[in-house]
Amino acid sequence: MEIRVLRYFLAVAQEESISAAAQLLHLSQPTLSRQLKELEEELGIILFIRGNRKISLTEEGVYLVNRAKEILSLVDKTTLNLKEAEVVSGDIYIGGGESKAMRLIAKISKEIMDEYPEVRIHLYSGNADELAEKLDNGLLDFGIVIDPSDKQKYDAIRLPDRDIWGLLMQDSSSLAKKDVIVSSDLKGLPLIVSRQTHVANELSNWLGNNLEQYNIVATYNLLYNASLLVSEGVGYALCLYGLINTTGESDLCFRPLEPSLEAKLTIVWKKNQIHSNAAKKFLESVRSNLKIE
Template sequence: MDMRLLEYFLAVVEAGNISKAALKLHVTQPTLTRQLQQLEEYYGSQLFIRGSRKMTLTNSGIILKKRALELLDLQTKTKMEIKQNEHEISGVLTIGCGESCGNQFLPIILKEFSKQYPKVTYQIKTAGSSENEEKIEDGLIDVAIVLGPIDKNQFHSLSLPYQDHWCLLMKKDSPLAQRKRIYQEDLKDLPLAIANRKEVLETFYDWADNPQMPILYQYDLNSNLIILVENGLCYGITIDGAVDNRLNQSLTYRILEPQIVYTSYLIWKKGVVTNPILEKFILCAQKIIHQPDRYDIVR
């Protein structure tokens, strides 16, 4: 499929109607209308609901918008990588990060790598571990810092010297703040929030030995969890590395017992590394990890 069709599609999405998009694209309205019809025929689904003043996306259109942005971004990255001079490392490295203490490795490696390759620039994208893994598979990011366990059939990985402990986030005036550790029975009848990830839920239910334990809220980012807990709506099941540096005067946390511990990893897609920036980045990471005292990366 001609990528230009996706560009036309996104232009109509942004403009809200065909006439404005046609002016921006310097094409006629009939031409743009035909292109959209061709796109709908290609996918076998209606993409827009055509109103009197504005066009809105159907569910199929919403899906295509997300994928079109990803495909065009991937096309741009591919062009840039192809243009890279083999003898001069320059270009963009896209790094995925989540919310964990493993992110402490990021400024350490970026500082060292930038000294060696000052012409490299970076895109830092925040997502959960599962989403970062998917983006590596799709070629949308080059490398990511994620929480284990790692599927070693899909990814190469470097174990980072950072570990996250599961904990209960709460207000400081909570009676549970007087405890040194939090046990299964302490959570009985508490309004709980937990990350919206299948593997997280499964691990929690195994720990609690209660697959029926009710969860009031599911969240994607710990910034949202903190707001909920601050306002007394719930207690949060999270990891200490995600909240250590974000606690305010009203919040605290306690480690779960028995402990659940996650190790952080640097991962990239399995196979031959053809991106010279990524290749050098991995070598730099290996060097740092093998000399932890020099780089002060032991937590």
């Protein structure tokens, strides 16, 4: 499978027309049709459903579109960083969930970009499972995740910030009168929980390894949308402190869990990864800010 042909395939998927894609690519229509046919024969699958006015993707075609985008993104990133290897420039890809630790990453990003104006920072927001997949596929340089990380796969630096777990609720709830939330308070409540594997394990441990006995009515991967469910009275969200505004005119409030449940945070990257000059400088700045030799 050639990179060039993957670009042809994506162009056709985007244009939904071989003739339009051929014009965009500056190819003849028969040449493009032949390339697509050879790709289907090479893979042994049908990628397109060819209609009278436009073509659409098969299920296999949709899968290949998503993978082709990731492959080409990695190719473009690698090519750019190799071309710019002699100077500190290029792209740094950082993934993270919703956490106060991202403020440190923002501070370091500002320092790097002030010193090296040709560096560009790309942030990806997602949960730990999504970040791990993108790190493993080389689509991210660094990820900000809740410790413990997989020490066999990743190098890591512990960050000083710790996030506190608690319960996000309507301020009219009877539980809002309490200073802390204990596990017995959650019995029978409609709960909204993170869908991250690691988080589910941590919460299960805090609840005595019987999370399945609680009434989970919804899950989330980023908290803002979950907070809207809380505001509308769908349920109570188990989440981290400080990510949703609960002051001023907000109708929500947050109460920490007791005993306290903290999330320790780390910045991770693949073991034996060869960083671009820009990514090296970023890592150096992380160590400098944390006073790590």
